[in-house]
Amino acid sequence: MKPAPFSYVRPATIDEALATLAADPHAKVLAGGQSLVPLLSMRLAQPSTLVDINGLSELAFVRTDESGVRIGALARHRQVEDDGDAWRAQPLLRQALRLVAHPTIRNRGTTLGSVVHADPAAEMPAVAVLLGARVVAASVDGRREIDAADLFVGPLESALRSDELALEMVVPANPPRTGTAIDEIARRHGDFALCGVAAVVSVGENGAIETVRASYLAVAPTPHVLDLSEAFVDGTASDRNLDAAAEIASGALDPDADIHGTADYRRHLSGVLTRRVVRDAYTRATAPDAQGAR
Amino acid sequence: MTTPPQVSAPDALHAVSLIVNGTAYALEIPARRLLSDALRHDLGLTGTHVGCEHGVCGACTILVDGQPMRSCLLLAVSMDGAELTTVEGLTEEGDRLGPVQQAFQDCHGLQCGFCTPGFLTTITAGLRDDPDPTPEAAREMIAGNLCRCTGYQNIVKSVLRAAELQRGGGDA
Numbered sequence A: 001m002k003p004a005p006f007s008y009v010r011p012a013t014i015d016e017a018l019a020t021l022a023a024d025p026h027a028k029v030l031a032g033g034q035s036l037v038p039l040l041s042m043r044l045a046q047p048s049t050l051v052d053i054n055g056l057s058e059l060a061f062v063r064t065d066e067s068g069v070r071i072g073a074l075a076r077h078r079q080v081e082d083d084g085d086a087w088r089a090q091p092l093l094r095q096a097l098r099l100v101a102h103p104t105i106r107n108r109g110t111t112l113g114s115v116v117h118a119d120p121a122a123e124m125p126a127v128a129v130l131l132g133a134r135v136v137a138a139s140v141d142g143r144r145e146i147d148a149a150d151l152f153v154g155p156l157e158s159a160l161r162s163d164e165l166a167l168e169m170v171v172p173a174n175p176p177r178t179g180t181a182i183d184e185i186a187r188r189h190g191d192f193a194l195c196g197v198a199a200v201v202s203v204g205e206n207g208a209i210e211t212v213r214a215s216y217l218a219v220a221p222t223p224h225v226l227d228l229s230e231a232f233v234d235g236t237a238s239d240r241n242l243d244a245a246a247e248i249a250s251g252a253l254d255p256d257a258d259i260h261g262t263a264d265y266r267r268h269l270s271g272v273l274t275r276r277v278v279r280d281a282y283t284r285a286t287a288p289d290a291q292g293a294r
Numbered sequence B: 001m002t003t004p005p006q007v008s009a010p011d012a013l014h015a016v017s018l019i020v021n022g023t024a025y026a027l028e029i030p031a032r033r034l035l036s037d038a039l040r041h042d043l044g045l046t047g048t049h050v051g052c053e054h055g056v057c058g059a060c061t062i063l064v065d066g067q068p069m070r071s072c073l074l075l076a077v078s079m080d081g082a083e084l085t086t087v088e089g090l091t092e093e094g095d096r097l098g099p100v101q102q103a104f105q106d107c108h109g110l111q112c113g114f115c116t117p118g119f120l121t122t123i124t125a126g127l128r129d130d131p132d133p134t135p136e137a138a139r140e141m142i143a144g145n146l147c148r149c150t151g152y153q154n155i156v157k158s159v160l161r162a163a164e165l166q167r168g169g170g171d172a
């Protein structure tokens, strides 16, 4: 099918974009279009106006300092993935982006667009919540920051209002002695995952595990973060502890079944993947050259 | 407060200029025109094929400023000023096949040919980033494109053969 007719605006400034969004409650932002254009073609979305932000080149940035990485609304997945400074500051970004669709899609799709699109099977929303990222949103009434933990309301539903434009996402840097990892199972390479898990593991000066947190995608309506630290009280990543962590995860999650996989299968995957990513994140946290291990 | 920019009517035509395979085109199109349709219907460049029209199959892949993208996931109106390469643009002077096209012929990398334009463009860009791919990397390069006929083995061979041709290993 083809998209239904819509009015089209390509604002030259952020203020123009905000004024257009304020004037039409049924307007939608067009970023990379890698999620929106299929929805238009299938007529699952029929906005009256499209506000094309691809002309706002001032939003095409990835900026890194000691505190973290700032990702502008027009930074493509590919640009974030390739950015060496961003990778050193927060390796989970690149680790996760490699699992987002195919390179061809990543050449156009934006990382922030993926976050605000709030697909429960998408990687970057789960990563944003796990890392405590914040999204800066603007409207004609001013700006506000939204914690990723408050951003995801339901499947494909974010806390962003229809008159708001997400300007950038602020992702905290990886603290010292902290490792990250992500893995997922998909039917085909590059497809949306049946289940995915990202983990952040921090160890103390002596190398003993202090905190373990994991974020689950595709097994709940919104990203689901669990604190698994209690499974690692003796500070080691022993098989017993990993099993205990996997058990906490599969007990806490209540995935739905769909044509791609049963609920039991997804729950099983959440346990298997928990073991895997916690072990990998722990290895990176304790590597003498943490960067080398990434 | 900024006044909103002029909003056009939904059926308004927009002036869009595109450079396709080195030739400049001026188009008058509605905003909802997909780039794949603009290429095929407005410009008559039917080498770009449309399979799924939602980003999954890769048949419509073209190069936008050198980077592979799905033309079915782009609005033509948003691409004003872009430089595009379609499969028609991979042919070399005197209508000779380009190296990737030649490799597909050498290795029997196509059967019905429906998916082929998307593979050819994707591989052309892929070999620019990685001129000497391992068989593993060749597989990865085409992982986002679907083919219903070949079973992919000969397409992987074609990637490796194209790399060889580009390095000048003509008759290996």
Ligand SMILES: Cc1cc2nc3c(=O)[nH]c(=O)nc-3n(C[C@H](O)[C@H](O)[C@H](O)COP(=O)(O)OP(=O)(O)OC[C@H]3O[C@@H](n4cnc5c(N)ncnc54)[C@H](O)[C@@H]3O)c2cc1C
Binding pocket: A028, A029, A030, A031, A032, A033, A034, A035, A036, A037, A073, A099, A100, A101, A102, A105, A108, A109, A110, A111, A112, A113, A114, A115, A116, A117, A121, A122, A123, A124, A160, A164, A165, A166, A167, A190, A191, A192, A193, B054, B055, B056, B073
């Ligand atoms: C074949 C295929 C496979 C894919 N596989 C995956 C996958 O495995 N994992 C994954 O995570 N994603 C996947 N995607 C989706 C891809 O990551 C998209 O790029 C991403 O979801 C959306 O980013 P975009 O810039 O394309 O946003 P768009 O499609 O332009 O927009 C998506 C939505 O977000 C809104 N929006 C976008 N930017 C802003 C903004 N700055 N402010 C306010 N609203 C905004 C739009 O209005 C729209 O509602 C896949 C896509 C395809 C076509």
Ligand code: FES
Binding pocket: B049, B050, B051, B052, B053, B054, B055, B056, B057, B058, B059, B060, B061, B070, B071, B072, B073
């Ligand atoms: S037609 Fe564009 S990806 Fe299938």
Ligand code: FES
Binding pocket: B109, B110, B111, B112, B113, B114, B115, B116, B146, B147, B148, B149, B150
């Ligand atoms: S050759 Fe027929 S689909 Fe690939």
